[in-house]
Amino acid sequence: MVAFALPLPVSADEDAIKLKPGDGLAVVEQNCVACHSLDYVQMNSxxxxxxxxxxxxxxxxxxxxxPVEEADQQKIVEYFTANYGKP
Structure with missing residues (x-):
């Protein structure tokens, strides 16, 4: 008898990563998570x-x-600077 081990599907648990509330959070969530996980923010902050x-x-x-609109780019920068910016 031959047994095959199939890899289990792996997915990022985005619900485990919560960003700080603040102006621009919705814009960040709408734009940034389309390409990468939110841990990128905490890792680089x-x-x-x-x-x-x-x-x-x-x-x-x-x-x-x-594909981030120019106005949203500024909102994202403002949010990150206010909530995750280096002092």
Missing amino acids: PFLDRKGWTAEVTKMVKTFGA
Whole structure:
């Protein structure tokens, strides 16, 4: 008898990662999770100030092609800077 081990499906548990409430959270959730998990935010937050978050959002749009409206890009930067920005 031959047994085959099939890999179990793996999925990110996005419900386990909750971002801080604040202005712009809905815009972040609508745009950012389409491409990557929210742990990316928490992982990078100790290193990024306003300039860093601006560069990250710009990179996501220009390099990776994230379909984020220009007005929403600014809201995302404001949210990250206020809630996850380096002091």
